Amino acid sequence: MTISIPFNRPFLTGNEFEYMSQAVVYGQLSGDGKFTRAATQYLNEYYSGSSSLITHSCTAALEMCALLLDIKPGDEVICPSYTFVSTANAFVLRGAHIIFVDIESPTLCLDIDEVQRAISKRTKAIVAVHYAGVSCDMDRLLSLCVEHNIHLVEDAAQAFGSYYKSHRLGQLGQLGTLSFHETKNIVAGEGGSIIINESSLTHSAEIIREKGTDRSLFMKGEVDKYTWRQMGSSFLPGDLVAAFLLAQLNCADTITNMRLQRWTRYLNNLSVGQSQDAFRLPQIPSYSSHNAHMFYVLCHDNDTRNSLIHHLREHGIHAVFHYIPLHSSPAGLSYGSTCGSMEVTNRVSATIVRLPIYPDLTLDQVDLVCDIVLKYFGL
Secondary structure, eight states: OOOSBOSOOOOOOSOHHHHHHHHHHHTOOSTTOHHHHHHHHHHHHHTTTSEEEEESOHHHHHHHHHHHTTOOTTOEEEEESSSOHHHHHHHHTTTOEEEEEOBOTTTSSBOHHHHHHHOOTTEEEEEEEOGGGOOOOHHHHHHHHHHHTOEEEEEOTTOTTOEETTEETTSSSSEEEEEOOTTSSSOOSSOEEEEEOSGGGHHHHHHHHBTTBOHHHHHTTSSSSOOBOSSOOBOOOOHHHHHHHHHHHTTHHHHHHHHHHHHHHHHHHHHHHHHTTSOBOOOOOTTEEOOOOOEEEEOSSHHHHHHHHHHHHHTTBOOBOOOOOGGGSHHHHHHEEEOSOOHHHHHHHHHEEEEOOOTTSOHHHHHHHHHHHHHHTTO
């Protein structure tokens, strides 16, 4: 069957090619050009009181976090198993041992009780993943980190535009990271950002991002030459990527509102399925304001999940599952261990179906997807 409704379609605001053309005319296509500076200024204003640096991916931003926190062999880093590999891999690269913990059933974010049980004398950092743009319980996490003198990193790859209470996600831990991959709400093809919320880390972050040199000071005219200062790598995007990103950022509120409209339509249309116990829908806690990054249903078992995905594809709709738990992967078994049960992680991995959601998806198409889902369950 030909796919007529893809799972994702990157949204174009209309200014992307104009900005990229301007970048070419301006004549600096490498990192930290005119559009990199403009996108950075946008993020610095958006995350007022913090410093942001554009990177070529969220993976790069996470790797910068590991360097900034001086993660070393023997350190332990706690993170969910139900996440993308970069969440753990960034810290494994520095020699850390990953302690995988379970997620909670309502939000699919970290189970804070499991996090508390996983803390040891070797715990150096906790990485909170805001799954589907829904916030972890940040007050409880922050309290644990203060009590045990542990660093908190927010993997907010999916959460640009989301809040914990009145705080923007990515701005509550010492460090936060964002993704602008084409599957995210705000896109640049590839791209990301690190958010530095502890001012003492800002200078080091600029050095690490520039291959371990103080080139950023040279570009500001603060030194007459630049040199190698510490360990780092090339984490800058080219200015064409930043030009595309700036066009997206300038329409961020519009994009978020369009996604929320479609997310809410899904929720309303499919609520009968949850009330009839055919499947479970996303649950948003009172402390979280989300960005409609994802809409999913949770089936009762793996066979139903796989059959539903096949059923949707037969009707031209591309729906997908999500992560294979890291704790059961070959690398996860080599570089990490589990603390406590992985019951929720394993169940969600086996039963989740993510439905198409993007701004160009029409409300009629949302209705069609919902009708096909409900008919599959005989509703």
